[in-house]
Amino acid sequence: MGRLSLYFRELYRLRDSKTTTINSKELGKLVNVSSPVVRRDLSALGTIGQRGVGYSVDALIERIGQVLGSGKQWEVVLVGVGSLGDALLRYRGFSRLGFKLTAAFDIDPSRIGSTIGGVQVLDANELERVVTAAPPSLAILAVPADNAADVATLLVSLGVSGILNFAPTTLKLPPRIAVVNVDLASELQRLAFAVQSVK
Amino acid sequence: MGRLSLYFRELYRLRDSKTTTINSKELGKLVNVSSPVVRRDLSALGTIGQRGVGYSVDALIERIGQVLGSGKQWEVVLVGVGSLGDALLRYRGFSRLGFKLTAAFDIDPSRIGSTIGGVQVLDANELERVVTAAPPSLAILAVPADNAADVATLLVSLGVSGILNFAPTTLKLPPRIAVVNVDLASELQRLAFAVQSVK
Numbered sequence: 001m002g003r004l005s006l007y008f009r010e011l012y013r014l015r016d017s018k019t020t021t022i023n024s025k026e027l028g029k030l031v032n033v034s035s036p037v038v039r040r041d042l043s044a045l046g047t048i049g050q051r052g053v054g055y056s057v058d059a060l061i062e063r064i065g066q067v068l069g070s071g072k073q074w075e076v077v078l079v080g081v082g083s084l085g086d087a088l089l090r091y092r093g094f095s096r097l098g099f100k101l102t103a104a105f106d107i108d109p110s111r112i113g114s115t116i117g118g119v120q121v122l123d124a125n126e127l128e129r130v131v132t133a134a135p136p137s138l139a140i141l142a143v144p145a146d147n148a149a150d151v152a153t154l155l156v157s158l159g160v161s162g163i164l165n166f167a168p169t170t171l172k173l174p175p176r177i178a179v180v181n182v183d184l185a186s187e188l189q190r191l192a193f194a195v196q197s198v199k
Numbered sequence: 200m201g202r203l204s205l206y207f208r209e210l211y212r213l214r215d216s217k218t219t220t221i222n223s224k225e226l227g228k229l230v231n232v233s234s235p236v237v238r239r240d241l242s243a244l245g246t247i248g249q250r251g252v253g254y255s256v257d258a259l260i261e262r263i264g265q266v267l268g269s270g271k272q273w274e275v276v277l278v279g280v281g282s283l284g285d286a287l288l289r290y291r292g293f294s295r296l297g298f299k300l301t302a303a304f305d306i307d308p309s310r311i312g313s314t315i316g317g318v319q320v321l322d323a324n325e326l327e328r329v330v331t332a333a334p335p336s337l338a339i340l341a342v343p344a345d346n347a348a349d350v351a352t353l354l355v356s357l358g359v360s361g362i363l364n365f366a367p368t369t370l371k372l373p374p375r376i377a378v379v380n381v382d383l384a385s386e387l388q389r390l391a392f393a394v395q396s397v398k
Contacts, residue, residue, distance in 0.1 A: 093384035178393035185292035194377035
């Protein structure tokens with residue numbers, strides 16, 4: 001899964017720059033793996049390059065997208081429009097992978113009613129109504145740690161099945177709920193740890 | 200390393216809420232692991248709880264901090280003050296882990312000269328001079344993918360030994376340089392993949 005994601009984003013960049021085919025060596029270079037690894041990964045998906053030509057960029061994007069679940073459109077709500085939430089709303093990388101931010105929620109009156117990155121910021125009081133009316137598959141949690149548990153539990157009770165959690169706390173949710181945690185400070189700590197290990 | 204990081208941030212929250220001791224069962228609950236696992240992890244660091252009392256929160260923070268490299272102060276520069284860079288500058292989670300953002304750089308005149316989260320945004324033209332004068336250990340890269348390779352190479356040539364990369368591209372750097380990648384779209388993709396797998 002990790003490498004497929006890397007191929008995928010490089011393929012998107014290639015398509016943006018009007019490249020239509022790529023061979024395993026070139027693709028491997030872009031993600032720092034050898035061409036036999038690329039060929040093995042891609043043949044596991046049933047995709048085979050053409051000798052002397054390589055792979056069709058479009059065909060690879062379509063196939064890897066199916067495997068990664070980006071073949072479908074995922075509706076996503078964001079809860080918490082602080083500076084991180086704001087950045088997430090402006091982030092252009094989600095839509096190309098099939099994610100559609102449908103609404104954002106906050107409790108701050110100065111944020112409510114604004115439109116950021118094309119998404120309307122609604123009053124958190126409306127979360128239940130809006131999410132019940134059109135349940136999104138996924139939610140992004142960008143609230144302070146102290147509110148994260150309550151918001152996550154509410155989202156799950158309303159039918160959300162996956163949460164991308166930016167709050168620096170461990171969520172305790174039923175096992176059927178998928179959670180991916182992104183803790184910015186921990187990532188920096190992981191880097192510091194790696195720097196010490198390299199030395 | 201993963202679990203230590205989780206204990207660490209929960210311990211910080213406990214200290215903030217004036218909790219001075221915690222036992223393995225309570226700490227385990229906060230990070231979703233069993234108390235024997237907690238005891239094993241902590242005894243591997245040479246920390247032993249007192250029967251009936253538990254562990255000193257302060258002592259655990261100090262010990263885990265040493266192991267994770269947060270015992271020392273790490274100086275960090277940020278390159279790229281778009282909306283994500285802006286959020287990173289405002290983010291309060293870094294300083295408590297021993298990371299000090301010393302400067303930020305951008306090419307956008309409307310950003311240059313401003314102070315965000317207490318950090319001055321400087322002209323990217325000054326990067327070489329500033330970093331040479333006081334080399335930081337780590338850099339956070341929040342520039343567009345197309346500029347990431349050049350900026351990373353420049354930072355490394357100036358003595359930076361670790362890069363937290365938010366640009367959605369794979370950096371090719373010498374093996375002595377530590378790199379941690381955070382790709383927001385890939386994290387959401389990973390979540391979508393997990394949701395499909397759970398079903």
